[in-house]
Amino acid sequence: MSARLDATASGVYAIAATPFRPDGALDWDSLDRLTDFYLACGATGLTILGIMGEAPKLEPEESLEVARRVIARAGAVPVVVGVSAPGFSAMRRLARGVMDLGAAGVMIAPTPQLRTDDSIAGYFAGAVEAVGEDVPWVLQDYPLTLTVQMTPGLIRRIVEAHPSCVMLKHEDWPGLEKISALRRFQSEGSMRALSILTGNGALFLDFEMERGADGAMTGYAFPDMLADVVKLSGAGRRDEAHDLFDAHLPLIRYEQQQGVGLAVRKYVLMKRGAIASDAQxxxxxxxxxxxxxxxxxxLARLARHDPRAAF
Structure with a gap:
């Protein structure tokens, strides 16, 4: 069991795929192998049952079993569980269930129909009441998919209203100025400390680190590269971080295509031996x-610069 999530979290929290067999059944052996793969790649945490984890396709009992298995296998490595749901009762059930299993925290996204700042803030107030103020949680800001726009000021409002919000999963695009604004709030003392991990398939990770992100929370199929970029950036080795990132950028870009991104990701994970099938x-x-x-x-072109892509 890992420690509970807090605002010091950093590094790479891999957004985990959910392995299925070609017939649609959960592939438990591949789930174990995939968990081991992420840890061997240097992930400092795992995030399961997210959008790219096909969470809406799982039965509630399957979600709990996936969480139980990953949490047990990850050991001391923190596991964050996506608990977003249309209703608060389902969110509460899953959140309390995974926390009882040893999860480090949960991730909550806004429902797509929210439009005003007050409605968004009210939604998260209801979500915190539902899961419990004792549960650390990640605020997912993903307007490209969820269509909910949250300004830096609104994020600050939510963070200040709920001490249990300890991390922002930043996936706005463009979003570099948003990271700078949030860090400015912290430096001037108008917002408390907050971990910021970034998504969007790592498409902007190189400059996100320079703007003050603490790392990545995404599912690109080379989490070992993400870990290296985060470490190089943290060590001030800017050119090396950008050189490594640039070598992967064509594949990252290809994976960002709407509708096929998960298929690309699972195909590469399968080629890397992390899962047996790329089925969804x-x-x-x-x-x-x-x-x-x-x-x-x-991948063949990438292998010229990074041998991890040579299969």
Whole structure:
């Protein structure tokens, strides 16, 4: 069991895929292997049952079993569990269940229909009341998918209202100025300390680190590269961090395509030996032969600069 999540969290929290067999059944052996893979790649934490983890496709009992298995296998490495749900009762059930299993915290995203600052703040107040003020949680800011716009001022309002909010998963795009604004709030004393980990498939990680991010929370299929970039940036080795990041950028960009991103990610994870199948539970997308050939080409080019891509 890991310690509870707090505002000092940093490094790479890998957004974990959920492995399925071709028939749609959960692949428990691959789940164990994938957990080991993330840890071997240098992940400082794991985030499971997120959007890219196909969480809405799981039955409630399956979600708890996935959490139980990953938390037990991760040991001291903190596991954050996505508990976003249309209703607070389902959110509470999953949140309390995974915390009892030893999760470090939960992640909560706003529901897509929210539009005003007051409605967004009110939603998170209700969510905190539902899961319990004792549960550390991550505020997911992902307007490109969730269509909910949160300004730096609104994020500060939510953070200050709820001490149990200890991390922001920052996925705004463009979002570099938002990171700078939040860090400015902290430096001037108008907002308490907050861990900021970034998503968007790591598309902007190189400069996000320079703007004050504490690391990445995303599912790019080379979490070992993400860990290296975070460490190099933290050590002030700017050119080395950018050189490594730039070598991966064509594959990162390809993976960011709407609708096929998870298929690309699972295909690469399968090629890396982390999962047995790149299957998604229905409804889901699959790569065409042409797309697989393109990913293979990108991997071959990447292998010239990073041997981890040579399969």
């Amino acid at each position: 539970r229905k409804p889901g997308s699959a790569l065409t032969p042409a797309a697989r050939a393109e990913v293979d080409y990108l």
